[in-house]
Amino acid sequence: MEIRERAVAESAREHAEEEALAALVSQYGATLYRVAFSVLRNAAEAEDAVQEAFLRVLRHRAKLGEIRDHRVWLIRIVWNVVLDRKRRAKTRPETDDVADMARILPAEGLSAEERAAAAQHRAHVLGCVEQLPAKEREVLLLSAFDELSSVEIAAVLKITESSVRSRLFRARNLMAGLLEDSASRKRSSR
Amino acid sequence: MSTQTKYAANDRIAEGIIPVGIAAAEETLRQIARLPAPQGLEDRLYMHLKAALLREPRRWEWLSFHDLNLDWLHGSALRAAAAVAIAAIVAGGGWGVAARIQPAALQGSVQPAPLSTPGFSSAGAIRTPQTLTGPVVETPATPAAKPGKTGKTKQHQKSVVKMEAAQEK
Numbered sequence: 026m027e028i029r030e031r032a033v034a035e036s037a038r039e040h041a042e043e044e045a046l047a048a049l050v051s052q053y054g055a056t057l058y059r060v061a062f063s064v065l066r067n068a069a070e071a072e073d074a075v076q077e078a079f080l081r082v083l084r085h086r087a088k089l090g091e092i093r094d095h096r097v098w099l100i101r102i103v104w105n106v107v108l109d110r111k112r113r114a115k116t117r118p119e120t121d122d123v124a125d126m127a128r129i130l131p132a133e134g135l136s137a138e139e140r141a142a143a144a145q146h147r148a149h150v151l152g153c154v155e156q157l158p159a160k161e162r163e164v165l166l167l168s169a170f171d172e173l174s175s176v177e178i179a180a181v182l183k184i185t186e187s188s189v190r191s192r193l194f195r196a197r198n199l200m201a202g203l204l205e206d207s208a209s210r211k212r213s214s215r
Numbered sequence: 216m217s218t219q220t221k222y223a224a225n226d227r228i229a230e231g232i233i234p235v236g237i238a239a240a241e242e243t244l245r246q247i248a249r250l251p252a253p254q255g256l257e258d259r260l261y262m263h264l265k266a267a268l269l270r271e272p273r274r275w276e277w278l279s280f281h282d283l284n285l286d287w288l289h290g291s292a293l294r295a296a297a298a299v300a301i302a303a304i305v306a307g308g309g310w311g312v313a314a315r316i317q318p319a320a321l322q323g324s325v326q327p328a329p330l331s332t333p334g335f336s337s338a339g340a341i342r343t344p345q346t347l348t349g350p351v352v353e354t355p356a357t358p359a360a361k362p363g364k365t366g367k368t369k370q371h372q373k374s375v376v377k378m379e380a381a382q383e384k
Contacts, residue, residue: 043265043268046264047261047264050257050260050261050264051257051261054252054256054257054260055251055252055256055257058252058253058256059248059249059250059252060248062247062250063244063247063248066247068253072253072256072259072260075256075260076259076260076263079260079263079264080263080264080267083264083267083268083271129250130243130246130247130250146239146243147243150239150240150243150244151243153240154240154244165241165244166244166248168241169241169244169245169247169248170248171245171248171249197237197241200236200237200240201236201237204236204237204240205236208236
């Protein structure tokens with residue numbers, strides 16, 4: 026009888042794990058997708074990355090009970106997956122992604138000319154972001170998520186909160202320099 | 216500068232002290248971060264996970280013995296007998312291994328070096344290390360013992376005298 030009871034307990038545990046995973050998917054799937062998309066800027070790749078992240082969760086589902094903040098834990102997993110993928114796909118030209126991205130972003134209530142200008146500006150901004158050093162770029166990208174506090178960004182990147190702040194400060198300064206350079210280049214070309 | 220004031224400084228930058236270009240750039244990033252996830256994403260993710268779960272081998276399924284008719288194993292006496300049998304098999308196996316390994320280990324420890332070693336042989340020569348001649352402690356000369364005090368019996372002395380006389384003859 027004991028063996029059967031153990032089997033029943035085992036299947037109950039597996040069922041509970043399945044339910045916990047389903048809850049994680051429905052609760053954080055969209056957030057993870059947005060995090061993945063902000064780096065990869067490609068819908069299919071972002072979805073693949075989220076799937077890979079959940080597969081990693083599945084492999085370590087026994088640890089689920091020990092995790093205090095599932096959201097930050099999941100974002101950290103998807104962040105690592107995304108960075109791996111980005112590193113591997115470095116040969117692909119990023120200019121295409123940037124142009125696609127600029128097209129996807131909302132431009133309601135704008136004339137065709139204004140829309141084109143907005144798309145150009147966004148493409149330019151994203152191009153500047155890509156020029157930032159990795160550490161600063163990562164903090165800047167994560168800081169764009171309203172739902173992530175600086176403490177949570179620090180937890181995702183495994184750095185201290187003060188490092189997050191100083192990197193964000195540096196990223197903003199560097200971005201200002203890059204934008205200023207490109208603006209002066211435009212002015213001189215006219 | 217404390218972390219709080221530093222953070223406040225960053226906020227001030229975001230609120231207007233920073234150039235408009237940066238604010239616009241950050242707004243672009245925020246727009247990307249706010250882009251909605253595609254329709255049916257959760258369903259697709261869940262189906263994918265479900266498929267992965269089904270592919271995964273069940274860890275403890277072999278323990279449930281569902282397919283085998285092993286109800287007789289639930290009797291406590293039979294279970295105890297099975298436990299004893301398993302213990303005996305394990306102990307017997309362990310003893311067998313130990314019995315097989317021990318003589319080999321002993322043989323290995325006393326095995327002489329192979330004769331056909333390459334190079335010159337010592338031909339049985341044993342090297343004795345040279346020892347230093349150390350200081351000799353001089354002992355004072357002891358006086359010669361008197362014949363009467365040797366401890367020999369009179370009868371023995373007489374027999375010695377007789378033997379000497381016989382030799383002279």
